[in-house]
Amino acid sequence: MTTLLLTHAACLDHATPPGHPERPDRLRAVAKVLGEDRFSSLVRGQAPAGTLDLVTLCHDEHYVSEIRRIAPASGLIYLDGDTSMSPGTWEAVMRGVGGAVAATDAVMSGAHNNAFVAVRPPGHHAEINRPMGFCLFDNAAIAARHAQRKYGIARAAVVDFDVHHGNGTQDIFWADKTVMYCSTHQMPLFPGTGARSERGEHDNIVNAPLASEDGGAKFRAAFENVILPQLTAFSPELIIVSAGFDAHYRDPLASLNLKAEDFDWVTRKLMDVADSTAGGRIVSVLEGGYDLQGLTESVAAHVSALMGAESRLNASA
Numbered sequence: 001m002t003t004l005l006l007t008h009a010a011c012l013d014h015a016t017p018p019g020h021p022e023r024p025d026r027l028r029a030v031a032k033v034l035g036e037d038r039f040s041s042l043v044r045g046q047a048p049a050g051t052l053d054l055v056t057l058c059h060d061e062h063y064v065s066e067i068r069r070i071a072p073a074s075g076l077i078y079l080d081g082d083t084s085m086s087p088g089t090w091e092a093v094m095r096g097v098g099g100a101v102a103a104t105d106a107v108m109s110g111a112h113n114n115a116f117v118a119v120r121p122p123g124h125h126a127e128i129n130r131p132m133g134f135c136l137f138d139n140a141a142i143a144a145r146h147a148q149r150k151y152g153i154a155r156a157a158v159v160d161f162d163v164h165h166g167n168g169t170q171d172i173f174w175a176d177k178t179v180m181y182c183s184t185h186q187m188p189l190f191p192g193t194g195a196r197s198e199r200g201e202h203d204n205i206v207n208a209p210l211a212s213e214d215g216g217a218k219f220r221a222a223f224e225n226v227i228l229p230q231l232t233a234f235s236p237e238l239i240i241v242s243a244g245f246d247a248h249y250r251d252p253l254a255s256l257n258l259k260a261e262d263f264d265w266v267t268r269k270l271m272d273v274a275d276s277t278a279g280g281r282i283v284s285v286l287e288g289g290y291d292l293q294g295l296t297e298s299v300a301a302h303v304s305a306l307m308g309a310e311s312r313l314n315a316s317a
């Protein structure tokens with residue numbers, strides 16, 4: 001089993017205001033932990049730059065051209081209270097799109113079993129025609145639609161365990177019966193969407209909201225009882241993971257109280273579904289995760305599982 005890791009140094013050049021949780025050190029921390037010996041069998045590559053044609057698979061052309069037009073030559077401009085652009089942002093977001101798409105190509109072609117794309121800023125809050133919540137373009141959604149257009153797959157799934165609801169991904173696929181979007185998230189919490197009653201036009205949206213302090217047992221139950229059965233019944237030919245790690249107990253933005261082993265667990269469960277319906281194909285794209293220790297522990301658990309490494313926790317159980 002081979003796992004591809006794609007990243008790019010340009011993703012460090014998206015600057016955010018002092019004290020902003022979505023900061024370049026997140027990606028430096030991820031790079032450091034994935035540089036350890038236990039990850040030596042990862043196949044490493046550079047995320048290529050995406051193209052406008054890829055971005056407009058999911059986003060309005062006018063929105064994309066406006067984002068490009070207003071990119072600042074110096075300093076920061078604010079798109080909303082949380083979301084800003086610096087001179088390096090355009091290149092960073094295009095590497096995010098290109099990385100997610102290149103990872104999808106690598107997995108769809110059979111070159112690698114699965115892939116992890118370590119990029120920033122995240123993407124799942126970006127709606128069809130507006131930026132939101134640190135996000136400009138929805139990398140995971142673009143990857144799913146690219147896989148459908150290029151490889152003709154009939155059903156793709158995006159599974160999102162970031163602690164925030166992926167309102168952008170839901171917006172993009174709301175009326176698209178060929179893509180299932182599944183999400184666990186803390187509620188109430190930003191962005192306010194993600195009620196169980198939000199099901200999409202074709203029952204293709206599966207929201208499993210959790211409450212503050214719910215912890216790993218309820219997170220696992222939401223997957224076992226709500227998401228995994230519907231995901232399996234949908235029979236996706238590719239699973240894209242919106243891999244946010246801000247549900248970790250150390251994270252400053254939320255209080256879902258997960259531990260690294262919960263991310264190991266959910267990754268294995270998604271691999272089981274992928275093995276049964278998708279030839280094992282999983283493309284995982286980094287979303288949130290704002291405590292550096294929580295982020296690196298969780299990324300390590302997630303990527304170890306993708307690599308097929310035996311879980312020390314499971315092995316000792």
Ligand SMILES: [Zn+2]
Pocket residue numbers: 162163164244246287288289
């Ligand atoms: Zn988040």
